[in-house]
Amino acid sequence: MANLKEIRGRITSISSTMQITSAMKMVSAAKLKKATDAIGMLRPYSEKLQEIIENVSASTDLEGVSTYTEEREVNKVLYIVVTSNKGLAGAFNSAVIKELNKSIANTPHEIEILSVGKKVYDAVRKSKKIYDNQSGIFDGMSFEVVANFVENVMRDYREGRFDKVYVIYNKFINAATQEVQTEQVLPISLPQNVEASNTDYLFEPNAKEILDVLMPKSIKTQVYKAILDSVASEHGARMTAMHKATDNAEALRNELKIFYNKARQAAITNEILEIVGGAEALKNS
Incomplete structure (x- = not known):
């Protein structure tokens, strides 16, 4: 005995x-409310911005209009991978890393990683080439902070350092459900055979200048939305795991x-x- x-x-x-x-569950529940409010406010803006770009694009010839929409031969790919800095969140981090490894295995090109979160950085820093590590942005995250490092990505894309850019993250569905997503950030992927609206648009100054302003903003918003989705997913996953x-x-x-x-x-x-x-x-x- x-x-x-x-x-x-x-x-x-x-x-x-x-x-x-139990305390960790309550803390995550409080943070989840704030995170879901943030992503709930951003999603309609992001969707409307994409809708405007599609409408403008359907009304003009995109040939040579923007570097951000041009398809070119792929030699190097950048993956922006979003995880958390902390664990104790079930399969939240491992699911993203698993998806990254799967994507890399299916990509016959040179790869670089932009890590957003210590968990993915620790997982790949010894085996993959790190383009940048932005794990510290969670301490004071804002659109401006995200836009700064995305601006660097856009510059290197324009200069030909990368030919495709993807973001891998957990999309928030609800507190108990998160879905790993892989989205193409660059070049901007517009729907094929989009028909122009019956509305007769007048562009001022012109469609090209409008797209020159909207496309960079859309790219930054897409990455920012992915990070906000990941933050909400993290708190939901941790709350569920602690429960x-x-x-x-x-x-x-x-x-x-x-x-x-x-x-x-x-x-x-x-x-x-x-x-x-x-x-x-x-x-x-």
């Missing part, structure tokens, strides 16, 4: 773990309490039997 003191120690340890996981951990710890604690009570009862029974045995021995002596 296990030592009663040892079992009591395990019960105390599990109870402490339950307090920690399950708390439930599992509670179940284990209850099992140990039952085991402890049985062991204590057995010990008391043994003591009673020893006392009765001793009394009988004295009586017969």
